[in-house]
Amino acid sequence: xxxxxxxxxxxxxxxxxxxxxxxxxxxxxxxxxxxxxxxxxxxxxxxxxxxxxxxxxxxxxxxxxxxxxxxxxxxxxxxxxxxxxxxxxxxxxxxxxxxxxxxxxxxxxxxxxxxxx
Numbered sequence: 345x346x347x348x349x350x351x352x353x354x355x356x357x358x359x360x361x362x363x364x365x366x367x368x369x370x371x372x373x374x375x376x377x378x379x380x381x382x383x384x385x386x387x388x389x390x391x392x393x394x395x396x397x398x399x400x401x402x403x404x405x406x407x408x409x410x411x412x413x414x415x416x417x418x419x420x421x422x423x424x425x426x427x428x429x430x431x432x433x434x435x436x437x438x439x440x441x442x443x444x445x446x447x448x449x450x451x452x453x454x455x456x457x458x459x460x461x
Contacts, residue, residue: 355407358419368404371397371427375436377443378427380418380451389418389451392440396427418451 360368376396380389393399406416430436444452 355405356420357405359422359425360404362423363425367425368397368401371400372429373397374429375431375433376427376429377436377439378425379443379447379449380422381424381426382421383423387443387447387449388421389449390440390443390447392433392436394433396429400425400427414451 373395375392375394377390377392378396378400379387380391382388391399403419406419408416411419428439430439
């Protein structure tokens, strides 16, 4: 038996409600960078993934048992997700670093220091 809390109502799915199920079905299963954008058009979060489909589908359900409050707050603020497919994981990491430095998204950790490559 699961040790989690019994829910009277299912956890919210803010991204599925806004973007639709088709968005998640059509994602590529390749490495890349994704940008979560807010209502004003600004970038709230930049992340990278080995597999964009697996990573972005993990954000479909805002489950309080699996996610931090910060991440749930982010999911409720997101209005659209943009992604950029990269050749490999190393290229995705470099692109993510560059985008974080230039855009300085609100939900990325402040003062993130990248190791010298």
